[in-house]
Amino acid sequence: MSDAGRVMDGAERFEADAVARGLDVEIVEHLEAQNLAELADQLSIQPDDIVKSLVVKRHDGNFLFALIPGSRQVSWPKLRAVVGVNKLRMSDEEMALDATGYQRGVTPIGSTTAWPVVADERIVGRRIAMGAGAAGRIAFIDADALVAAYGAAVTDISAEESPH
Template sequence: MSDAGRVMDGAERFEADAVSRGLDVEIVEHLEAQSLPEPAELLSIEPGDIVKSLVVKRHDGNFLFALIPGGRQISWPELRAVVGVNKLRISDDGMALDATGYQCGVTPIGSTTAWPVVADERIVGRRIAVGAGTGGRVAFVDADALVAAYDATVTDISAEETHH
């Protein structure tokens, strides 16, 4: 039976896109961790090395990825200034799925649409862990290579996480 008509799953899309962009990614299977410090501990890395790829919706209906290091959250005033748009909001799971084709393990790598990427400057110069397009896996990648591969804007777009 031919594979030609088959749609690639998230993991396959992730790997194909990484290869096409010359990104050297190391995929690590990990247990379903419940909180950020947990995967950091399991992977023996700092929480700040785990980078969340947050899907942000613009008022015009387009999206962008905000890459935010663990322990930090989006600084909305900073992100609005960078993007030059006043109305931005974090997408819910359904919107993220529509925007990227990913149910979980959301990442710019292998996204069904190559939305613009804005990376927090704190990730530069580090080996970071990002979503790998599916649950239970993370991918290690050089942050500078990721920024270059997606022509990302690098600036200060995060603030310390506040716990309510």
């Protein structure tokens, strides 16, 4: 039986898209972590080397990816100014799944829709870790290659995390 009609899972979509875009990624399996610091410790990297791929909903119903260093949070005023709209909001899990096809390991790489990407300027010039399309997987990738592959806008869109 042929599997030509079979739908790829998130990990397969991630890998296929990375290859198609010429991205050199190193995928690492990791244990579940309780927080970003624990994950960074597991991977022997700094929290800011982990990039969060946030799925942001625009007022018109479309989405975008905001790539933010791990220890920072999105600055809504800065992101709204870059995108040129007055209203943006973080998507919930169901919206993110509908928008990207990813339940866990959300990333622009392999997203079922190629939404625009806005990358915080702090990620450029470094090797970063980000979701790899499935739980328990992280991808190491050159941030500059990622930005180039997706034509990402690079600017200041983050702020320091507020203390909890």
